[in-house]
Amino acid sequence: MKRFILLGLVLLWTGCSSESANSKNAAGNSPESGKPKVALIMKSLANEFFSTMAKGAEKYQAENPDQFDLVVNGIKDERDLGRQVALVEEMIASNVDAIVIAPADSKALVPVLRRAKKAGIVVVNIDNRLDAEVLKTEGVTIPFVGPDNKAGAKKVGAYLASKLKSGDGVCILEGVLTSFNGQQRFAGFEEAMQEAGLKVIDHQTAEWEMSKANTIASSMLSEHPETKAILAANDSMALGAVAAVKAAGKSDDVLILGFDNISAVQQAIEEGKILATADQHGDQLAIYGIQNALKLLEDSSAVVEDVETPVDLITKESGAK
Structure with missing residues (x-):
């Protein structure tokens, strides 16, 4: 009887160790490829701004295939907060290394992003800044990368x-x-x-x-x-x-x-x-966020700082493109 109990404990310990190893290795990399896996979560892909953002991120990853793997997600409706929260939860369950998110709501996404950070995931906020008071209440610091x-x-x-x-x-x-x-x-x-x-x-x-x-x-x-x-x-x-x-x-x-x-x-x-x-250069905005996330993955002791990105006036005189 004691031998069966001992065997069960060994198997349980082995299973726990295996699960921990499969989530992320010490360098924060996905075990499948040895590269960090970054999830980009946006608002409505029906909005051309966000489809442009996705294409910019995908192009950047294709140009830097050895640096990271990319997962792109978006919601159908700008107001579908529940679906965006669910996407974050799915990425937590998928053991991604970083989440770069353009939140549909500045307050509602903070609690689930806190859970992501607690799970050891690097989180970077782009496009729409998360609410400072809610971040403080939740006891979490998330850098913002985006324009004024x-x-x-x-x-x-x-x-x-x-x-x-x-x-x-x-x-x-x-x-x-x-x-x-x-x-x-x-x-x-x-x-x-x-x-x-x-x-x-x-x-x-x-x-x-x-x-x-x-x-x-x-x-x-x-x-x-x-x-x-x-x-x-x-x-x-x-x-x-x-x-x-x-x-x-x-x-x-x-x-x-x-x-x-x-x-x-x-x-x-x-x-x-x-x-x-x-x-506000949507095709570059996600790239700025991804670059910041990769820096934080490389150095977990790095200071979390906001990064202001460009925003320019466009008129017929200045050139619309």
Whole structure:
């Protein structure tokens, strides 16, 4: 009987040791390839900005195949927080070495990312900054790699101000209200309007969605016929506003501005349908995050620091591409 108990304990110890070894080796590498496995988790791949981000990351991995393996994930809807949380949980279960994430919500993703860090996974936040207070409450530090969204939006707003006169009325289409980048873009737009003496006569969230922006912009134009411009917190919403302005017969009277510099908006700027946008270099943004994650994997004692990435004003004069 004692021999059976001893044998069982040996087998149990061996199984535990094997499971630990299969998760990550001492260097933080995936055992299958000897390279770290990085998971990129984004918001809606239906949004061209994030599909461009994915392609940029995939190209970078293809150019550096010996450095890391890449897993790319995205959600179907910008607001599908539950699915994005589930993706993080799946990556934890898959024993990835690093997660680079553009969170759909600045607060809701923090608890599951804390669990990822507790599991020994390096986590890097890109695009939409996680909420500082929630991070503090959860007792976790996660570096942010991305642009200053407020500064970028202020550049767009200042450019609009140069085309209008003091007292003109402007409407703003906001992103998801719980997203830090949406909050910062609204703040940048609003600050630029205040400094120029322009009036924000209406602002509503269209939750990053083109169709919803079309509906809301149409309502804004009907309720506020004096509107001279619509500032949209992303390019998908700007395109929705373009359609609304056209339907209202005001394409020559209302200026449209966006944020992201997706290809459809590049064309719209060339055609004069959109005045300007901001380029935060989506094809490079995930790469910056991946590079930072790889550095942290190489040196676990490295100081976790935020990294500010470029954001540029794009107009017809500057060149939309």
